[in-house]
Amino acid sequence: MIGLVGRRLVWSGAILLVASMVLFVFVRTTTDPLSVLRGGIPGDPTASVPESTAGLIESEEKRLGLDRPLAEQYLSWLSHFVRGDWGESIVSRRSVGAEIRQRLWNTTQLVVWAILLSLAIAVLVGVVCASRPDSALDHLISGLSILALSMPAFWFALLSIEWFVFRPRQQLGLDQPILFSVGMRSATEGVPLDYLRHLALPVLVLSLPLSAAWSRYVRAAMLDVISAPYIRMAKAKGVPRRRVLVRHALRNALIPFTTISAVGIGHLFGGVIVTESIFALPGMGQLFFNALRAGDTNVILPWLMVAASFVLLLVLLSDVLLGFLDPRVRSS
């Protein structure tokens, strides 16, 4: 088990190193840290530079090392990055590291709740559907999951704000909505209920596509497993139905599912950007969105690195989980 974790850690580190190179080149070639000085629209080469700032641009390029070769820039950036010196935001003049740390915690809460909710839904739906394949319930749920997968998440978010926040408030004549659509918590209250009222809708929006996709995978994996001879054997020797489904089938069905779920996690950050920008949650997604709109290029590269590491960490976690579920992975 420790060997497995060790190997996956080394692999993750290697991927992260390559990712850092790709991301560095990508960000350096597509964004311009001096776009504010140049005054042009990003990506518009025809924008003219006023005479007076031309000298300033040159000296800034020298100061930031933008005139040096790309490889040299990368190495110097990497050595700073590894030592925790992530630069400062052009807009707020705060340290990017501190900014990200503060917001990462909010996003982690959002993501973890969404993953847990989606897992619960997926396992429940998968087991129920696979135990009664081709029943009316199975067809209903599979129709619903296609509907959820085809739903644009941001539209679902807008609708949920209209129907769960504004409408009930108007109809019931409350001075506070039942569920909030803005922010993480109220300034005056600190009770768990307040936390739930704020996070319920964002978590719901984020879990919608995730739970739908995962439900389908668990169902398919369960159906595969259920036709295996050892399940017939378990049934034949009189193991109760529920125990066969959960102990014998589910545990084995989760093995292929674990590898697939890791892939879905990569898309999570896209959902986080949309969700946080709609619900005004002070997390990583909002930080990225605001930084990009303001042309705050210093935030972007560290942000992408943290996002990639976050996804790698979740993939690592699912690998370790796989090791627990499947003895073959542990020994190989």
Added chain:
Amino acid sequence: MAVGVEPDRPPRLPSPDVAGPLGAVAATPAAAQWRLVARRFRRRKVSMAGLVVLGLLALSAVLAPLLTPYEVNPTLDAEVLSQSRQPPSLRHLFGTDELGRDQLTRVLYGGRISLLVGLCVALGSTIIGTTVGAVAGYFGGRVDQALMRLVDLLLVLPGTALLMVAQRGLGSSLTVIVLLLAFLFWRSVARIVRGLFLSLKEQEFVEAARASGASSTRIIVSEMLPSVVGPICVHLTLAAGAAILSESALSFLGFGIQPPSVSWGSMLSQSRGAVGTDLAYLVYAPGLAILLTVLAVNFVGQGLRDALDPHTNA
């Protein structure tokens, strides 16, 4: 009717394409297989409905100027502005926005962009993915290792965020958005094609082609590729749906299609503030259009997948 239902099959009269052994002999084996697939596909009512809906949507997008008396970006004169904030009525089926623009007109024209993006991204990503997957699977070894590590790497990188950064740097023309999305979506088909090619290349017919001196390109393109057309078609449809969703999300965030061009996502971006006000009706039509399109595409994809799967009973 829900997905995955095998509809009741009334007994049919033998027709040329459903005939028994004699009919099958008449047609070439490849044509017969495609007829079988088409027949299975036609039997799935949801998938056929999806195909019809898609056809209608495409037709209404193309014929938009004939279907609506209003302009998509009218000159904002007194007459247009006097029509602002009209809730849905017979004159304006989906109502009008703050500037008096007819929403039905904008949804129809928006469909042009959304459907075009879906189609182009699906084709582009399939071409890139199939090429990479075929090369990796056929040659194997180091080439395969290198290409698949690249796919692994791309899975870790936050795609949407990269798209947003690139869009900022490269501008928001339709071509840029299509290319960026195609670049994001090729991974899954590359994996699938690689897996199929790895097992295909061990088969006798490939060996025979190699022994008779066919070049690698020829073996890949004319011997092996025809066997994987099915899974590729399935990817094509699913990628189209995902591309439409991504484009609308990007446009919604302000990093996609920009005014004066109109897409369903950018319409929703403009009506964001309408939620919870009297203008809330603005939020429904563009979102429903996205949902309906993607749903139809997904049903077609699923029907195609089941029709191509030899395990489902014909």
